[in-house]
Amino acid sequence: MLEIKNLHVTAEGKEILKGIDLKINKGEVHSIMGPNGSGKSTLANVLAGREDYEVTEGEVIYEGQNLLDLAPEERAREGIFLAFQYPVEIPGVSNTYFLRAALNAIRKHRGQPEVDAIQFLKLVREKAKLLKVDDSLLNRPVNEGFSGGEKKRNEIFHLAVLEPKLALLDETDSGLDIDALKIVAEGVNSLRAADRSFIVVTHYQRLLNYIVPDFVHVLYQGRIVKSGGKDLALDLEKLGYSWLEEEAPVPSR
Amino acid sequence: MTQAVMDKNEAAVARFLDLAASSRPDLPSWFLELRQESAKSFGRLGFPSRKDEAWRQTKIDPILTTEFSLAPAATDKAALEALSESMFVKLGGPRLVFVNGHLDEELSDVERCPEGVRFGTLSRALREGWPVVQEHLGRYASFREEPFTALNLTLADEGAVVHISAGTVAEEPIEIVFLNVSAGDGPATVHPRVLVVAEANSQARIVESHLGSDGCTYFSNPVTEIVGRDSAVVSYYKLEQESGEGLHTGRIEVNQERNSNIRTSVITLGGGLVRNDTGTTLAGEGGHAELEGLFLVGEKHHVDNFTRIEHTRPLCDSRELYKGILMDHGRGVFRGRIVVAKGAQKTDSKQTNNNLLLSDNALINTKPQLEIYADDVKCTHGATIGQLNADSVFYLRSRGISRDAARSILIYAFASEVVNRIKVDALREALDRYLFEWLPMGKAVKEAF
Numbered sequence: 001m002l003e004i005k006n007l008h009v010t011a012e013g014k015e016i017l018k019g020i021d022l023k024i025n026k027g028e029v030h031s032i033m034g035p036n037g038s039g040k041s042t043l044a045n046v047l048a049g050r051e052d053y054e055v056t057e058g059e060v061i062y063e064g065q066n067l068l069d070l071a072p073e074e075r076a077r078e079g080i081f082l083a084f085q086y087p088v089e090i091p092g093v094s095n096t097y098f099l100r101a102a103l104n105a106i107r108k109h110r111g112q113p114e115v116d117a118i119q120f121l122k123l124v125r126e127k128a129k130l131l132k133v134d135d136s137l138l139n140r141p142v143n144e145g146f147s148g149g150e151k152k153r154n155e156i157f158h159l160a161v162l163e164p165k166l167a168l169l170d171e172t173d174s175g176l177d178i179d180a181l182k183i184v185a186e187g188v189n190s191l192r193a194a195d196r197s198f199i200v201v202t203h204y205q206r207l208l209n210y211i212v213p214d215f216v217h218v219l220y221q222g223r224i225v226k227s228g229g230k231d232l233a234l235d236l237e238k239l240g241y242s243w244l245e246e247e248a249p250v251p252s253r
Numbered sequence: 254m255t256q257a258v259m260d261k262n263e264a265a266v267a268r269f270l271d272l273a274a275s276s277r278p279d280l281p282s283w284f285l286e287l288r289q290e291s292a293k294s295f296g297r298l299g300f301p302s303r304k305d306e307a308w309r310q311t312k313i314d315p316i317l318t319t320e321f322s323l324a325p326a327a328t329d330k331a332a333l334e335a336l337s338e339s340m341f342v343k344l345g346g347p348r349l350v351f352v353n354g355h356l357d358e359e360l361s362d363v364e365r366c367p368e369g370v371r372f373g374t375l376s377r378a379l380r381e382g383w384p385v386v387q388e389h390l391g392r393y394a395s396f397r398e399e400p401f402t403a404l405n406l407t408l409a410d411e412g413a414v415v416h417i418s419a420g421t422v423a424e425e426p427i428e429i430v431f432l433n434v435s436a437g438d439g440p441a442t443v444h445p446r447v448l449v450v451a452e453a454n455s456q457a458r459i460v461e462s463h464l465g466s467d468g469c470t471y472f473s474n475p476v477t478e479i480v481g482r483d484s485a486v487v488s489y490y491k492l493e494q495e496s497g498e499g500l501h502t503g504r505i506e507v508n509q510e511r512n513s514n515i516r517t518s519v520i521t522l523g524g525g526l527v528r529n530d531t532g533t534t535l536a537g538e539g540g541h542a543e544l545e546g547l548f549l550v551g552e553k554h555h556v557d558n559f560t561r562i563e564h565t566r567p568l569c570d571s572r573e574l575y576k577g578i579l580m581d582h583g584r585g586v587f588r589g590r591i592v593v594a595k596g597a598q599k600t601d602s603k604q605t606n607n608n609l610l611l612s613d614n615a616l617i618n619t620k621p622q623l624e625i626y627a628d629d630v631k632c633t634h635g636a637t638i639g640q641l642n643a644d645s646v647f648y649l650r651s652r653g654i655s656r657d658a659a660r661s662i663l664i665y666a667f668a669s670e671v672v673n674r675i676k677v678d679a680l681r682e683a684l685d686r687y688l689f690e691w692l693p694m695g696k697a698v699k700e701a702f
Contacts, residue, residue, distance in 0.1 A: 048651050049647075049650070049651065050647055050651075051643075051647070071650070071656070072647060072650040072651050073650045073651075073653050073654055073655050073656065073659075075651075076650070076651055076652055076653035076654075077653045081651075081652075082651050084648065084651075087648070088642075088644050088645050088648040090645055090648070090649070090662075090663070090666060091666060091670070092665070092666025092667065092669045092670055092673075093662055093663075093665075093666045098649070098652070098662070099652075101654055101658070101662070102649075102652035102653045102654055103653075105652075105653040105654050105655070105658075106653040109653070141666075158652065162652065162653070
């Protein structure tokens with residue numbers, strides 16, 4: 001589904017990703033862990049197409065096409081979804097209107113008929129129930145005045161409605177209390193499917209108690225320094241990240 | 254150089270005074286005396302120059318250098334028909350329609366005027382001697398200091414009077430429409446006058462619109478006075494869609510008595526040169542004033558919103574929100590003057606001006622101006638100038654929405670804060686439609702909404 005080959009990325013002249021290789025098959029859940037500043041969020045944002053970054057080397061093949069050639073909206077229509085670490089508030093645009101615009105843009109691209117307001121309402125109610133999203137959040141402007149937990153839940157709610165093939169969760173757990181974390185994780189688990197893959201970016205292992213990954217990768221100073229199964233996350237929880245400083249190769253300049 | 258500017262100004266003043274001398278309308282003597290006094294004022298004041306603090310950012314050269322005549326009624330029937338079919342006309346209530354300053358009886362409809370509301374042309378009100386006119390007209394928009402206000406009264410002979418009797422709630426919106434259409438005789442000038450008096454405990458919603466037909470050069474200089482008596486509630490909307498060659502210097506002056514609640518909302522969609530002077534005096538305790546504005550400025554157009562709120566009595570609050578969207582080589586000015594007099598304790602005033610610059614060549618000049626002479630007051634002001642937020646655009650795009658549609662959604666959302674507060678459904682819906690037609694991806698966005 002997704003193959004990242006020797007990906008180098010700079011932002012504001014500073015190299016952040018220094019040669020990432022990663023292969024993700026259909027239906028797999030991969031977790032990217034690592035200390036702050038290791039490049040985890042950069043990876044998620046580059047895959048979604050944020051323009052603040054420059055890819056200097058390498059390639060990303062998604063479903064047989066060169067992902068880096070696509071605009072962010074084209075990636076979304078091809079099935080990539082980024083759940084933001086800091087969801088943006090958009091005053092004046094209601095959450096459901098926005099989602100319907102997004103869903104119809106995606107459906108149009110896939111040659112599917114657009115959904116009308118009534119069909120959409122039904123769909124939205126269903127998904128909102130699944131994620132315990134309060135009805136009042138649906139009609140409020142996107143993320144405006146939402147609590148931190150509500151914003152994160154709203155991201156997963158968007159994910160549930162848009163049904164992507166590859167979902168990137170960028171520190172969706174950060175700032176969530178345990179109850180909110182469980183709701184978000186349950187939502188994600190209910191969306192796991194044989195044809196849907198996830199990349200879960202997280203700093204802490206706790207989320208992975210609830211969203212159990214197939215693979216765990218440790219990102220450090222722009223490189224994947226260790227990969228393993230779900231137990232690797234538990235080791236990291238015990239050891240922290242300090243061992244990386246001794247074990248990881250010194251980055252060449 | 255200074256001499257040349259003076260001459261241009263003086264010559265223009267003389268031309269306008271000649272226009273006044275040449276017109277001999279059949280009006281009551283008290284009104285003609287007022288006109289003469291105004292003419293004297295205007296002659297003394299002259300047109301403002303950029304040395305005047307209030308006009309530093311706005312050049313009025315086209316007004317000074319164009320030879321205007323008093324407009325005859327329209328001869329361009331096709332243009333008139335197109336304008337009268339505008340989405341902003343015929344909002345469902347009683348209406349008076351003026352073409353080049355003259356009443357158009359066919360387009361007007363005052364049959365359905367609600368009970369308790371007297372609504373007619375200024376000339377009729379003067380002819381029939383409505384007491385409310387002599388009592389109020391010219392009392393609030395002073396012609397002794399403001400040249401354009403003086404010029405208005407020097408030449409005013411038509412317009413509208415709305416008198417809402419005590420306790421009346423006017424359900425239907427009242428509509429006053431000024432259309433400017435080429436009359437074939439070169440550039441014309443009109444000086445409409447509107448008076449609204451809302452007696453105690455009355456309520457009304459009024460829309461004053463100014464529309465100009467494409468390519469038509471004219472100078473419109475309307476003045477509106479609004480009186481809100483004890484506990485009156487009035488929403489007053491002024492919509493401007495002047496032509497790209499149209500020049501508009503307009504004033505709204507509101508006088509609020511005890512516990513009255515008056516909102517003015519000035520929406521500028523077009524006009525080569527537009528200057529809006531919007532003032533409110535909170536003259537009784539417990540008054541609530543709302544001043545709102547939205548201005549879209551494109552091409553090489555210039556829109557200047559000069560607002561003034563005077564708190565003269567205690568316990569009043571004012572809320573001001575003006576939003577500008579500037580593109581192409583558009584120029585915008587916002588001035589927000591708030592004066593809190595010595596006795597106006599417990600004043601609560603909030604002013605906000607947000608501007609969106611959509612092109613590198615667009616320009617906005619914004620300035621709050623607070624003068625506070627009382628010591629127990631709450632006054633806040635804030636202004637922002639920015640482009641569309643890149644994070645917001647990316648957020649929308651990452652959900653599958655195209656770049657242009659994302660931009661359009663965000664521009665629409667920016668404008669909607671003012672549009673959504675409009676309490677005349679037909680006007681709000683028309684503005685919504687207009688925005689979608691105007692936005693780069695409006696159609697696609699509208700389908701989504």
